Amino acid sequence: MTKIDLNIIKIELFGCPIHQLSMEQTIAIIDHSIENRIFLQHVVVNAAKLANMQKDAQLKESIINCNIINADGQAVVWASKLLGKALPERVAGIDLMENLVKLANQRNYRIFFFGAKEDIVRKVVDKYSDIYSPGIIAGYRNGYYSKEDEPEIAKQIADSKADILFVAITSPKKEIFINAYKDIMNTPFTMGVGGSFDVVAGITKRAPKWMQNSGLEWLYRVIQEPGRMWKRYLITNTQFIGMVIKYKLGLNKKL
Template sequence: MTDYSNIMGIPVPKLTMPETVARIQGVLAERKRKLFHVVTLNPEIAMSCQQDAELRGIVDGADLLTADGIGIVLVSRMRRNPLPERVTGCDLLFELLEAGNRSGWSFYLLGADEATNRRAADLIRQRYPGVSVVGRQHGYFDPSEDERVAADIAAKRPDVLVVALGAPKAERWIHARKDRLQARVAVGVGGSLDIVAGTVKRAPAVWQRLHAEWLFRLLNQPSRWRRQLILPRFALKAILYKERAPARQS
């Protein structure tokens, strides 16, 4: 039975990366066509869920949540109900590619610009020869093309649909079309295709071990500073968050 840590009212399962990958492997082994939606929960999504009922419904309805970032993990520790480790969208993508390379999974890549998307697909084919990239689509398509893109994914029937449209756009896009995508697992991975393609540099291992990947990104992409302002706000609100008492029955 899975244990959970409460992050601003959102129950996040206490799973390590190997346990998360194993759960997804189990889903794929069942060969069911019902889409399994994985949401990589970051502070931005958790904060938005407090005012956005539609997004909260999407998160509550997801098949699996992961702790995307050290901020989520640190808050769980401060609230004395610790998550074991972070399971970021980027790390999860690489782990799924490794597992897919061994098991012959098929992937569809949705997101990033055309050059980045194409390069990511090419590099995946080179580095993971056991993986099939059955389709791809850059993320700068017009909303009027949503159904065309969804139909292309459905026609390709990938084992894993990788959606790099940014959060929470990816989560909304998957949820709105989950009954017709014909993918078996769908996961939002933020800007991870940029890292796969090498257009954005991943923080060195030492920065990752120090949980300072966010600082590395900020130093290399100063334009992110406005977005990073959410982190201290999230930490304060999440630590002080109080569960709402259930409504009394009349």
């Protein structure tokens, strides 16, 4: 693969750089980084995250410092096209994770799974071991720990000699951890995967394809967890729509 200059293939949307990459291109870049032991940190953004970044400086800093930023939400892809900064397609975090697990099996890469509750991360490891091979599992650890535990966790990841690190912990906590210990862990590729472990473990269900393609995956999450999700998505989705409208009407000239 010819090395791609990530600096020249990105747009900026509401103060956040996002790379104009398809799923296939993203996987190729990640494969190249693992094969050549080049550190790469990945993050995805959706409408909610872009809205929250406007008032959360720590969250914004943790995202814009990542090496690859993909558009996870369909709404972000639509907004990019409406505002004349078209992204090629949605690169959903869970789909990318699943593709990278498959890649690990093909390329003999090893993965460390970090985050979620103990029973959930264990189910994820068992499922991928059954589908592919136990050989792709470098190690795992739940996401419940204190600040004092961090050096020991970083050493556990380093000792596993993992090629890929999936982190199912909230932002910006996971990005802060990765930035603080990336030299110790020495893992070529790291990726925050949000609630993907819950989906793989069968705790929560993914929206049907038609809802994913229609930008309604957020609604499916609200239906599954109304008490926790309705207010979050009502507020952030409304904010995001307002941001797009203001720019389109010329009320806000800064993207």
